[in-house]
Amino acid sequence: MPKIFGKVYDAETGRVIPFFAILVETPEGRLVAQTLTNFMGRYEIEVPRGTYVIKFRSVFYEPVAVKRKIETDTEINVRVRPIHL
Numbered sequence: 713m714p715k716i717f718g719k720v721y722d723a724e725t726g727r728v729i730p731f732f733a734i735l736v737e738t739p740e741g742r743l744v745a746q747t748l749t750n751f752m753g754r755y756e757i758e759v760p761r762g763t764y765v766i767k768f769r770s771v772f773y774e775p776v777a778v779k780r781k782i783e784t785d786t787e788i789n790v791r792v793r794p795i796h797l
Contacts, residue, residue: 728753
């Protein structure tokens with residue numbers, strides 16, 4: 713199975729973000745896999761080949777969603793913006 717992997721960065725500071733949630737869903741919204749970034753802001757998920765919406769979420773950051781067709785190992789790095797209350 714191919715892997716989706718990468719890092720999550722704070723868009724303002726450029727620092728990696730540990731324990732950021734990553735959810736992989738079908739375009740219809742069915743959850744396929746989920747994980748958290750590690751201490752170094754890195755994540756890795758194995759998924760069957762297909763088209764997915766990869767969602768990046770945390771209570772302190774604006775959510776990001778990326779739609780990709782996954783056929784081989786695919787790197788997806790994202791920069792997320794903090795929510796200022």
